Amino acid sequence: xxxxxxxxxxxxxxxxxxxxxxxxxxxxxxxQLGDKIxxxxxxxxxxxxxxxxxxxxxxxxxxxxxxxxxxxEKDVLPRL
Amino acid sequence: xxxxxxxxxxxxxxxxxxxSRHAYEGTLQDCYLDIPKLISPGPKxxxxxxxxxxxxxxxxxxxxxxxGNKEKxxxxxxxxxxxxxxxxxxxxxxxxCRGCIAxxxxxxxxxxxxxxxxxxxxxxxxxxCINCGKxxxxxxYSAIQNHVRPCERACKVKAITQxxxxxxxxxxxxxxxxxxxxxxxxxGAIQDKSFLLDAIRLIRESENNQKYRVYAVVAPSISSQFVxxxxxxxxxxxxxxxxxxxxxxxxxxxxxxxxEAQELAEKGFLTSSCCPAFVxxxxxxFPSIREHVSHNLSPMAEMGRYIKQTDPTAKVVFIGPCxxxxxxxxxxxxxxxxxxxxxxxxxxxxxDSRDLDLQTLEVGVLDNASYFGRIFARSGxxxxxxxxxxxxxxxxxxxxxxxxxxxxxxxxxLLKKQKNLLKENFVEGMACxxxxxxxxxxxxxxxxxxxxxxxYGHEAYEKTIADAxxxxxxx
Numbered sequence: 159x160x161x162x163x164x165x166x167x168x169x170x171x172x173x174x175x176x177x178x179x180x181x182x183x184x185x186x187x188x189x190q191l192g193d194k195i196x197x198x199x200x201x202x203x204x205x206x207x208x209x210x211x212x213x214x215x216x217x218x219x220x221x222x223x224x225x226x227x228x229x230x231e232k233d234v235l236p237r238l
Numbered sequence: 239x240x241x242x243x244x245x246x247x248x249x250x251x252x253x254x255x256x257x258s259r260h261a262y263e264g265t266l267q268d269c270y271l272d273i274p275k276l277i278s279p280g281p282k283x284x285x286x287x288x289x290x291x292x293x294x295x296x297x298x299x300x301x302x303x304x305x306g307n308k309e310k311x312x313x314x315x316x317x318x319x320x321x322x323x324x325x326x327x328x329x330x331x332x333x334x335c336r337g338c339i340a341x342x343x344x345x346x347x348x349x350x351x352x353x354x355x356x357x358x359x360x361x362x363x364x365x366x367c368i369n370c371g372k373x374x375x376x377x378x379y380s381a382i383q384n385h386v387r388p389c390e391r392a393c394k395v396k397a398i399t400q401x402x403x404x405x406x407x408x409x410x411x412x413x414x415x416x417x418x419x420x421x422x423x424x425x426g427a428i429q430d431k432s433f434l435l436d437a438i439r440l441i442r443e444s445e446n447n448q449k450y451r452v453y454a455v456v457a458p459s460i461s462s463q464f465v466x467x468x469x470x471x472x473x474x475x476x477x478x479x480x481x482x483x484x485x486x487x488x489x490x491x492x493x494x495x496x497x498e499a500q501e502l503a504e505k506g507f508l509t510s511s512c513c514p515a516f517v518x519x520x521x522x523x524f525p526s527i528r529e530h531v532s533h534n535l536s537p538m539a540e541m542g543r544y545i546k547q548t549d550p551t552a553k554v555v556f557i558g559p560c561x562x563x564x565x566x567x568x569x570x571x572x573x574x575x576x577x578x579x580x581x582x583x584x585x586x587x588x589x590d591s592r593d594l595d596l597q598t599l600e601v602g603v604l605d606n607a608s609y610f611g612r613i614f615a616r617s618g619x620x621x622x623x624x625x626x627x628x629x630x631x632x633x634x635x636x637x638x639x640x641x642x643x644x645x646x647x648x649x650x651x652l653l654k655k656q657k658n659l660l661k662e663n664f665v666e667g668m669a670c671x672x673x674x675x676x677x678x679x680x681x682x683x684x685x686x687x688x689x690x691x692x693x694y695g696h697e698a699y700e701k702t703i704a705d706a707x708x709x710x711x712x713x
Binding site: 164166167168169171172176179180197198199200201202204 | 453473482483484485486545548549602603604605606699700705708709710
């Protein structure tokens, strides 16, 4: 099971973490990966300047709502 | 710059600030007995009959600032020697008595306690008077008044009486720890125990949040507090104090609104469980209604639980306006979620003990909750949020709330419920007048507090509860 953790602290929240959560939930459903990917939240990852902070099994990424689909295709799907 | 409403608050603040300073310097155990002299340097007394009594009382305040009497579970304590033992008790005839010839006062008095002096003025024999108040109600000049002690008047649940030697006594079987007496006693003789040292210890032992992370959960009533600076500057200060991050308790309120809507629709009648003083009032004074209390945790506890789900070794410190939250944090079902509860008063003292200048700090961000979570801070907000949560979840149930603003309105609704006369299906109970913004642990109380809460609510990035709860999975 892959774990994608999205920062839902104040700073990332204001930069669009909720939209990223929504986009990822949609992509997981579209690709029928609900049993392979777990989405989780965390309050602050200590890297607010580079938010929105997201980790995939511990590896850090910096996303915006617009780059989420590309991230999913490039950095998530190949790891499965 | 006026930081507080009263000098009693300021005195409490000074004590807390010094206790915090010594805690950081590691000198508290050696130096706590020096604090009274620092605060009341003398040689003349400024507040009491002599400098020695003044310092002795400050010493008692130091003890309470350090956690108070651990043997007593109530978070509200009387400082016996600070109590003025005010003699103002019972009905008295004031100077407005005209010495009229109708003598209605004497006619209605059931005990013959009223006589007339040489100037025809009424006088009441305190030994005969039973405080029924009939004389006051019939006097055409309203010259008879009931002089009640400020603590007894503040305590609407009648937990305070005169104990031994006329010192105020709190009946713990009635006290709901709302803190009204703490705020109203003109001599500061009733105080709320502080757990500031616990919070400082949690942060220091975290070793810069390396061993575990310490989260601050801040109540939405912060919007009416720290009026000289921006809320974001207080958030930055909390991070300087060593908190890993700061989160809105209002997000917990969003969760509670969702769950409360479901529970209400399922059961058909509920009383709210957000206000710990209101819950305590039902438990102590209306046990027959206990089954109707919502089974939800409070927003504070719900938020603590969620944080610990995302970070299992997390420690959670709640910061709010409430003295009763200190007791709630110690309850069996809450203490696993919240490690310690502080008031805004205590946080102001903590910030100043570290010489942080709020006005020059950068403005941080705090935005986790929706408009609806944030308006829990004022009376009526919880009911609005439950109605919204029913709508958002498409639950076919109409909430008909009775919004109880203050513990006296709570009592009326609960009495009606007890007699099956209550037509509403949801009791929103807030012990403090105005809601949490009227809490005893607030720095200041003002007429604009409610509009400040609404303004803060509208500033929330998320406009619906569902959006604020996008990643939350109800458990």
